[in-house]
Every structure is written in structure tokens, then in C-alpha cells.
Amino acid sequence: MAVEKTITKRLETLDSILDRLRASIKKNGLKNSKQREEIIAVLYNKSGMHLSPEEIANQLRMKDKNTSISSVYRILSFLEKENFITALEADKTGKRYEIAAKAHHDHIICLNCGTIIEFVDSDIERLQIDIAEKFGTQLISHDMRLFVLCSKCKTNS
Ligand SMILES: [Zn+2]
Ligand SMILES: [Zn+2]
Known part of the structure; x- marks a missing residue:
């Protein structure tokens, strides 16, 4: 992972x-x-x-x-x-x-409590470039947000 x-x-x-x-x-x-x-x-x-x-x-x-x-x-x-x-x-x-002056990262956002986790996953970064290339395009940027129930909210619901 x-x-x-x-x-x-x-x-x-x-x-x-x-x-x-x-x-x-x-x-x-x-x-x-x-x-x-x-x-x-x-x-x-x-x-x-x-x-x-x-x-x-x-x-x-x-x-x-x-x-x-x-x-x-x-x-x-x-x-x-x-x-x-x-x-x-x-x-x-x-x-x-x-x-703005932060290294690239993506976000995991809890829909219940609003907690935000920053992450970078090298596999996902690579996959997005590959997908863009598959369609004959060049990836310029991306904005990825995962909407979740965080570990606390998951167990309380
Ligand atoms: Zn939560
Ligand atoms: Zn952030």
C-alpha cells in the first residue's frame, strides 16, 4: 500500500x-x-x-x-x-x-464530520496519467476527492 x-x-x-x-x-x-x-x-x-x-x-x-x-x-x-x-x-x-504552496496531494473527506485527510498514492497518480494517454491526451492536472465515512463516524452510525 x-x-x-x-x-x-x-x-x-x-x-x-x-x-x-x-x-x-x-x-x-x-x-x-x-x-x-x-x-x-x-x-x-x-x-x-x-x-x-x-x-x-x-x-x-x-x-x-x-x-x-x-x-x-x-x-x-x-x-x-x-x-x-x-x-x-x-x-x-x-x-x-x-x-497553495503545498506539494501535490489528494483528499479524503468525511461526509459526516468533515474530517479531511491528505494523501498521495503513487499507483493512482500513475494510473491517471495512463488513462489520459489511453485516450490520446496529456494529463495536465487532476482533482481527486474520496467522500467517505471516517473511521470514527463509520462505527457510530
Ligand atoms: Zn467523520
Ligand atoms: Zn489539502
Whole structure:
């Protein structure tokens, strides 16, 4: 079995991402805001975490209790558009976000409790390339999500 649960490697340091963020803010004619940088830091530091806008807002509220959810939504859509973060359509509860500078991985998502497990399976990676080639195409990317009942939810249902 090639499947394993690991903490996916970050491909860039937080400082380097924040440098790029400041450049992109300048390019877009925006003012610097602490909140943008804090959201990046939260998503960078929470290893293996995929956070909802509400969970991100709660993290920010530990430093500034006046953080509004609408400004968090606004920042998330900017950061997604600029490719600093990626959205994961997890389940009916909506989008969750993770830092973009992570090594490639796929997701296992519990439909009951929302637990998300990251994994990479070399056989599945290879198979997807083979299937694309079988149809005379070249694989550019893929997005694989397995919807499950996790080990806890499975036994409680
Ligand atoms: Zn579960
Ligand atoms: Zn992930």
C-alpha cells in the first residue's frame, strides 16, 4: 500500500509567500492590510488543515475580536484569484481553503464530520496519467476527492 497519511510538504517559506503577497498588493493598487497576511499565516501554519471562512475568522478574532466575516470573504477571494490559496469544495458545508504552496496531494473527506485527510498514492497518480494517454491526451492536472465515512463516524452510525 502506497497510501499514507502525512503532513504535506510546504514548497515555499512563509516569508517568501508574504514577500510575493506584498508585491501583488502593490500591483493591484491595494493598501497593505494585516488581515491578509494573517490569513496566509493561519493557513500556512495549520499543518494539513483546510479551513472554512468562519474558522479562519475565528482564528483572526483571537487577535482582533472585531474581525468581520465579510472582510474575510473578500480577502479569501482576492487570495484565491492571485493563487496564494486554493479552495476545496469539501461537502455541503461549503468551501474550505488551504495554502497553495503545498506539494501535490489528494483528499479524503468525511461526509459526516468533515474530517479531511491528505494523501498521495503513487499507483493512482500513475494510473491517471495512463488513462489520459489511453485516450490520446496529456494529463495536465487532476482533482481527486474520496467522500467517505471516517473511521470514527463509520462505527457510530
Ligand atoms: Zn467523520
Ligand atoms: Zn489539502
